[in-house]
Amino acid sequence: MSESHVGRxxxxxxxxxxxxxGKTSLCRAAVERLPRLTHxxxxxxxxxxxxxxxxxxxxxxxxxxxxxxxxxxEFLEWAPVHGNFYGTSKRVVREIQEAGSxxxxxxxxxxxxxxxxxxxxxxxxxxxVTPSFAELEKRLRGRASDxxxxxxxxxxxxxxxxxxxxxxxxxxxxxxxxxxxxDLLSILRAERRSVHRVDxxxxxxxFLGT
Amino acid sequence: MSESHVGRxxxxxxxxxxxxxGKTSLCRAAVERLPRLTHxxxxxxxxxxxxxxxxxxxxxxxxxxxxxxxxxxEFLEWAPVHGNFYGTSKRVVREIQEAGSxxxxxxxxxxxxxxxxxxxxxxxxxxxVTPSFAELEKRLRGRASDxxxxxxxxxxxxxxxxxxxxxxxxxxxxxxxxxxxxDLLSILRAERRSVHRVDxxxxxxxFLGT
Numbered sequence: 001m002s003e004s005h006v007g008r009x010x011x012x013x014x015x016x017x018x019x020x021x022g023k024t025s026l027c028r029a030a031v032e033r034l035p036r037l038t039h040x041x042x043x044x045x046x047x048x049x050x051x052x053x054x055x056x057x058x059x060x061x062x063x064x065x066x067x068x069x070x071x072x073x074e075f076l077e078w079a080p081v082h083g084n085f086y087g088t089s090k091r092v093v094r095e096i097q098e099a100g101s102x103x104x105x106x107x108x109x110x111x112x113x114x115x116x117x118x119x120x121x122x123x124x125x126x127x128x129v130t131p132s133f134a135e136l137e138k139r140l141r142g143r144a145s146d147x148x149x150x151x152x153x154x155x156x157x158x159x160x161x162x163x164x165x166x167x168x169x170x171x172x173x174x175x176x177x178x179x180x181x182x183d184l185l186s187i188l189r190a191e192r193r194s195v196h197r198v199d200x201x202x203x204x205x206x207f208l209g210t
Numbered sequence: 211m212s213e214s215h216v217g218r219x220x221x222x223x224x225x226x227x228x229x230x231x232g233k234t235s236l237c238r239a240a241v242e243r244l245p246r247l248t249h250x251x252x253x254x255x256x257x258x259x260x261x262x263x264x265x266x267x268x269x270x271x272x273x274x275x276x277x278x279x280x281x282x283x284e285f286l287e288w289a290p291v292h293g294n295f296y297g298t299s300k301r302v303v304r305e306i307q308e309a310g311s312x313x314x315x316x317x318x319x320x321x322x323x324x325x326x327x328x329x330x331x332x333x334x335x336x337x338x339v340t341p342s343f344a345e346l347e348k349r350l351r352g353r354a355s356d357x358x359x360x361x362x363x364x365x366x367x368x369x370x371x372x373x374x375x376x377x378x379x380x381x382x383x384x385x386x387x388x389x390x391x392x393d394l395l396s397i398l399r400a401e402r403r404s405v406h407r408v409d410x411x412x413x414x415x416x417f418l419g420t
Contacts, residue, residue, distance in 0.1 A: 194380055
């Protein structure tokens with residue numbers, strides 16, 4: 001189907017969730033499913049883990065490079081996490097959008113709030129939760145890798161983040177993964193039909209010209 | 211998937227379009243595809259055509275009954291068309307929503323604007339157009355049943371209606387029917403995940419309780 005009636009720039013979708021709700025898997029599956037959806041790769045100062053590839057998993061950079069980029073305002077948002085820095089590059093997002101692809105960002109709730117605060121950004125904000133708090137706790141404990149204090153800290157933080165759900169545009173309940181994925185794909189498809197995205201010059205040209 | 215987190219009331223979707231753009235076929239196909247989507251049957255004072263069934267195609271009523279209903283404020287919107295009256299019953303829509311089903315209304319642009327003006331109505335407004343004015347003309351002429359003046363009148367009216375597209379929430383381009391249908395189904399699915407539909411008591415209960 002022709003897409004000439006929507007602005008040529010791709011959508012920007014920001015996917016956020018408490019730790020353990022499954023946003024990273026959803027994001028990955030959505031990108032696999034949709035040819036015209038691209039995940040924006042973040043910059044980080046933490047060293048690559050085994051198997052991680054620069055330019056695929058992250059752009060791995062030195063702290064001095066990161067600080068320089070931050071100082072020049074090259075990030076849409078950035079934050080320290082456990083002593084390392086993570087940031088979303090304006091240029092990376094813009095290049096994907098200008099190529100006509102939709103962009104999906106996978107950020108924590110703090111990052112989402114920073115993006116919401118930007119006036120220069122037209123984005124769709126999606127928050128993912130488990131069907132209940134008990135289920136979130138079960139999933140976090142199921143990982144079996146984190147110490148107890150860390151799990152308790154994450155659960156407390158999850159509660160604070162979920163209390164802010166009304167700041168987002170959509171709330172996805174990740175109960176059945178496939179259902180949640182279909183929800184996310186539907187949001188992307190529906191948002192492309194939002195009248196806010198329609199190029200009014202297209203309407204002028206096709207229908208209102210003389 | 212459990213739907214306990216969204217308000218129990220179904221969505222109200224208003225589908226509108228210029229004559230010839232295919233809204234009736236889209237509406238019918240969407241209802242066939244989704245078990246929990248119901249078309250709201252209109253009241254009319256025009257006599258049934260051959261094959262039409264009362265309570266399936268329309269509720270056929272006498273002008274005196276219709277006038278009485280209108281006077282009592284029982285319609286969400288009503289209008290005369292070619293000397294007959296057509297109206298959408300508040301009760302019919304409410305009963306479908308209360309049964310937990312989504313409702314779809316198939317109305318002309320005048321009807322859609324009347325519904326937009328109602329403050330008591332939370333509805334999603336979708337406007338359907340052909341990919342171009344030339345294509346609309348082709349489809350109207352393809353019917354081969356209308357006199358030339360009627361076609362010219364409809365085309366003029368279509369132009370006026372399309373100029374108002376920004377009043378709607380979504381614009382569907384009915385180029386490939388199946389694609390437009392998928393768009394409509396995606397809108398319904400996405401709207402169910404809109405934070406405006408989330409029952410905040412559900413969030414309280416599942417996540418914020420002590």
